[in-house]
Amino acid sequence: MSTGRPDRVAPHGRGVVDAGVQDGTAQAMAETQAPWPGRDGLRITGVRAVVTAPEGVPLVVVRVDTSEPGLHGLGCATFTQRFMAVAVTVDEHVGPMLIGRHPADIEDITRMVHFSSYWRNGPVLNSALSGIDQALWDIAGKRAGMPVYELLGGRVRAAADTYLHAGGATVEETLETAGEILASGYRHVRLQVGAPGLGHYGAPGTAGGYPGRPYPDGWDVQRYLRDTPALFERARSVLGEEPGLMHDVHSRLTPKQAVALARRLEPYRLLFLEDPIAPEFYDRLPEVRAAAPMPIAAGEQLGSVTDAARLVREGGVDLLRLHVSAVGGLTPARKLVALCELAGVGTAWHSPADVSPVGAAANVALDVTTPAFQIQEGHVYGEAVHEVFPGTLRPRAGYLHPSDAPGWGIELDEVLAARYPPVTHLHERWAARVRRPDGGLEAP
Numbered sequence: 375m376s377t378g379r380p381d382r383v384a385p386h387g388r389g390v391v392d393a394g395v396q397d398g399t400a401q402a403m404a405e406t407q408a409p410w411p412g413r414d415g416l417r418i419t420g421v422r423a424v425v426t427a428p429e430g431v432p433l434v435v436v437r438v439d440t441s442e443p444g445l446h447g448l449g450c451a452t453f454t455q456r457f458m459a460v461a462v463t464v465d466e467h468v469g470p471m472l473i474g475r476h477p478a479d480i481e482d483i484t485r486m487v488h489f490s491s492y493w494r495n496g497p498v499l500n501s502a503l504s505g506i507d508q509a510l511w512d513i514a515g516k517r518a519g520m521p522v523y524e525l526l527g528g529r530v531r532a533a534a535d536t537y538l539h540a541g542g543a544t545v546e547e548t549l550e551t552a553g554e555i556l557a558s559g560y561r562h563v564r565l566q567v568g569a570p571g572l573g574h575y576g577a578p579g580t581a582g583g584y585p586g587r588p589y590p591d592g593w594d595v596q597r598y599l600r601d602t603p604a605l606f607e608r609a610r611s612v613l614g615e616e617p618g619l620m621h622d623v624h625s626r627l628t629p630k631q632a633v634a635l636a637r638r639l640e641p642y643r644l645l646f647l648e649d650p651i652a653p654e655f656y657d658r659l660p661e662v663r664a665a666a667p668m669p670i671a672a673g674e675q676l677g678s679v680t681d682a683a684r685l686v687r688e689g690g691v692d693l694l695r696l697h698v699s700a701v702g703g704l705t706p707a708r709k710l711v712a713l714c715e716l717a718g719v720g721t722a723w724h725s726p727a728d729v730s731p732v733g734a735a736a737n738v739a740l741d742v743t744t745p746a747f748q749i750q751e752g753h754v755y756g757e758a759v760h761e762v763f764p765g766t767l768r769p770r771a772g773y774l775h776p777s778d779a780p781g782w783g784i785e786l787d788e789v790l791a792a793r794y795p796p797v798t799h800l801h802e803r804w805a806a807r808v809r810r811p812d813g814g815l816e817a818p
């Protein structure tokens with residue numbers, strides 16, 4: 375792993391002598407090799423994680439090297455809240471199993487890695503798996519001379535329509551930002567408004583907003599249930615009928631509160647209402663969805679392909695909203711896409727600042743190759759990200775067009791990446807403050 379922090383740099387074999395990997399020289403493990411001959415002599419020669427935070431958010435990518443000079447692949451393994459755990463999983467546990475394998479055996483390699491821990495799934499293991507999976511797809515594309523979207527069967531649309539976030543301290547501030555986003559060419563915008571104390575999710579608060587309460591910086595659910603319909607009522611009168619509007623509850627409501635909010639928002643015709651309830655209660659999403667007048671989008675916190683499939687099969691979502699790396703990468707995600715297509719469920723992949731540009735490119739490859747696609751969350755990466763990851767997609771008139779370069783079309787400048795060392799506990803410092811005014815912790 376390369377993190378730009380010398381104290382954390384951990385080359386293979388750090389203090390641990392492995393049966394197959396010694397002295398930092400990668401050697402193939404006999405047991406993890408395919409029981410069939412490779413079509414040619416190409417082999418995986420190295421696997422490592424790189425952690426970098428060019429815009430403050432720690433990103434994890436995996437680089438897989440091969441025996442062919444210059445032929446390597448990149449995959450997104452970003453789980454920003456636990457980036458070090460993912461990097462160690464890649465470097466110490468998973469990477470060595472890939473040495474000597476032919477990079478074309480993506481399905482077998484990812485199944486082998488998945489089964490090999492016996493206890494499997496979860497965001498740490500799946501993010502590591504995604505890093506290698508997407509890197510192998512990148513290599514496959516480069517070998518074929520094709521962008522990954524062609525390997526997936528080719529386009530069914532030109533580009534992915536995206537939305538950005540508008541979140542202000544007041545309704546007017548939120549709508550001002552929303553107006554700027556719409557004026558710059560986007561057709562859809564996610565609206566969040568602030569509140570006293572912590573603020574509502576995605577928008578600022580005011581310190582000490584609930585004086586005299588046990589926790590004056592808290593978040594008040596009843597206030598949220600009043601503020602949100604007021605935000606959307608004003609939004610329609612200011613922004614008009616045309617823009618697509620959405621809202622992220624960020625999983626803070628009970629199923630009944632979620633239904634009440636959804637009904638109050640009906641006149642404003644949201645494109646979707648996101649994460650109305652916490653993942654712990656996903657078995658109650660079907661009842662929320664059945665009672666909600668607008669499409670329900672959920673799933674960014676899923677860390678299991680099985681749980682995601684259940685959400686689709688049991689009628690919990692109108693729009694499946696995966697953090698693709700958290701379910702294990704492109705290989706499991708494309709199976710879920712096929713399930714969505716067959717079940718009449720749409721897709722709206724998670725892609726804010728804590729998805730790497732490689733992951734964002736994987737999202738777009740899925741978006742442009744499935745009829746199930748509905749909309750894509752967008753994030754305008756800062757220039758530092760473009761420098762570290764040359765080829766990072768730039769939205770054009772609100773659309774993300776896939777790169778036509780082979781693979782993902784994205785490279786990684788590791789020298790520059792090292793200039794942006796990751797900082798721990800950014801998200802945790804925020805999440806630990808999400809409490810009600812009585813001091814009780816809330817799902818963040």
Ligand SMILES: O=C(O)[C@@H](O)[C@H](O)[C@H](O)CO
Pocket residue numbers: 622624674724725726728751
């Ligand atoms: O839909 C979103 O973009 C948010 O839910 C963020 O992904 C979440 O706060 C973690 O970064």
Ligand SMILES: [Mg+2]
Pocket residue numbers: 622624648649674
């Ligand atoms: Mg969200």
